[in-house]
Amino acid sequence: MALPDTETILTAAGLVATAAVWAMERFLPGRKRIGYRVQMDTAIGMNPQDAHSVVQLRLLRQDQEIRDATLALLRFENDGGKDIVRQDYQEPLTVEFAGRTVIGVEVPDANPTDLVGMLTRNGGGLRHDGDRLLVPKVPLNKRNHFKLLVLLSGPGDGADGGNGGGAGSGGGPGEVTVGGFISGGRIRRNAQRWGPRKLSLALGGTFIVLLGLLGGLLLNGRTAPVPSECAGGRLTIDGSTAFAPPMREIARQYRARCAGADITVLESGSLSGLGNLSREAKPATTEGPGFIAVSDVPAPSLYRRLEGERVGVILLSLVANEKAGVDDLTLGQVRRIYDGTYTNWKQLHGNDLPIHLVSRDAGSGTRRAFETSVLHRSEPGVVSSYDCGDKDRDERARLTRCEVNGTKSLLDAVDRVPGAIGYAEVYAAAKRQHLVSVRLDGHEPDIEWGQQRDYPFWTVEYLYTYGRPEDGSLTAKFLAFMDSDTAKNIMRMYKHVPCADRQSLPDTVCRP
Structure with a gap:
């Protein structure tokens, strides 16, 4: 035939x-690509002609009048074939509005929503100077996007819309030019018409x-090949509550790529996870289920059969209820709070409220990191409170101190009890409206390591297996996926520093 x-x-x-x-x-110019589009660039008309004799309106921002005001809406997205990480930016994104001055900028939309915080955070977010808008280096997974709404003043150059006005706005007051440079890729303007x-x-x-x-x-009935990064089977991941949120998202991304993978993420605490792994007492194979323990601290020496690798640095923070009235403490003051020298916030120039210590239980890796890097000794052993608010367990104790078994429980307690103080990973703490992240000796945690070398409260995150997992097993494949751009970008979104960013970390942090 x-x-x-x-x-x-x-x-x-x-x-x-x-x-x-x-x-x-699509690909030859660079599989890494950021596309942008000017979706709106229009003047804000404040004085309609028909009403000019009756009233004149003025646009004010921070009590200053804005003349020839315009609003521009820009959309940026990763429309290439690879994820983009911070190190890919050789020159950051800049937007120039010829003949106009940038007055302010907001982020009305972003996917994922974590990009909003990365774009707007103090000291490292969006900045503007004259006609230029400077966009920080944010990681973008494939199809991630964000929009910028920019308020400008001035008549602009090129009233026919130039490079930007015609992009979705039907003409605008001036030219919009986007610059920057990505290693191994490019930045381009996306047209809305053909x-x-x-x-x-x-x-x-x-x-x-x-x-x-x-x-x-x-093909005649043949099925598509399974991607090489994929393996089927069941995998349990257990341990650190502080690292559980990014780990759940990384596991979700892996399951989306690999339909045969069944991954469960638990959060029993670092030391509990290590104990559960040790009791499994068998290496992962291609036939049986796998187990990975996540720990904020190195495994104790009694777990000799466990093999670990460092995946990144997790930034931690002291958190206080806003009614305490403090946002900066020295390390010496923190140590005297926990040894009972200070019992009221007014002794530290705060409000007249008793200090309530909300601690993690003994199986917590975050507690171990706090004791090692901040206190330089163990927390006091006396638990005087069940509810973290009253000395309902030991009313004669000098300190009001309770213990909880997870990051969420700790943040809930500090949020609920006026005068409470505790510790947690930075990302989870920042999402609580009534909590204050306390600076230590004037320093605060920052994912850009070079800006926070003097900040003491952080720890290395470890992934442990029982012996070496068999090649081709789901455990081995998932550990390899942790080194992917997707996993690294998820860690960065949760304010963790991947070990892949070794050039920005001290030499010894991620060294085996």
Whole structure:
């Protein structure tokens, strides 16, 4: 039968040609790519002609009048084929508005929402100077995006809209130019009408149709190959409550890629997770279920069969109820709080409230890190309170101190009890409205390590297995996935520093 062979050859040839054009258009200039679009660039009309004789309106911001005000809405997205990390930016993104002055900027939309905090955080967020807007180096996984709403003043240059006004706004007051440089990629403007993006979609659609046709001719019931990073089976991950949020998201991303993987993330505490792993007492194989323990501290020497690797640095913070009236303590003051020298916040220039210590239980790696890096000794052993608010367990104790068994429980207690203080990982603490992150000796945690070398409260995160997992097992594949750009970007979003960022970390931090 010559006809089917001819159809197959022609279909394959069309598939190859379409794929080649699509790849040239989309990938050859750089698989790492940030696309941008000016979705709106319009003047804010404050004085309608029909009402000019009756009233004149003024636009004010911080009691200053803004003349020739305009609003611009820009969208940035990773529309390339690879995730983008901070180190990929050789030059950060800059936006220039010719003939106009940037007055203010907001982030009205971002996916994921964690990008909002990265773009707006104090000291390292969006900045503007004259006609230029400086965008911080934020990691972008594939299809991540954010929008910037910019308030400007001035008439602008090029009233026909120039490079930006025609992009979705039907003309605007001035030119918008975006600059920057990505290693191994590029930054480009996406058109909304027929252009590179829609050409890419059209070629992609043609490619899919041809691929389906070729599959019908050749594959004849064969299934698609499983990606090399994937393995099926069951995996339990247990341990640190501080590292549980990013680990859950990393596991979710792995499951989305690998349909046969069943991954459960628990958070019983660092030392409890290590104990549970030790009791499993068997290395992971391709046949049986796997187990990974997550710990904020190195495994004790009694667990000789456990093998660990460092995945990153987790930043921790002292947190106080806002009614305490403090936001900065010296290390000496913290130590005297925990030894009972200070019992009221007014002794530390705060409000007249008794100090309540909310601590983690003895199985917590975060507590071990606090004792090692801040107190330089163990926490006091007396637990005088069940509810963290009253001495309902030992009313004769000098300190009001309770213990809880997880990060969320600790933050709930500090949030609830006026005068309470505790410790937790930075990302979770920052999401609580009534908590204050306490600076230590004037320093605060910062994911940009070079800006916070003097901040003492952090620890290395470890992943442990019982012996070496078998090659090809789900455990081995998942550990390899932890070194992917996707996993690293998730860690950065949760204010952790991956060991992949070794150039910004002290030499000994991630060294085995």
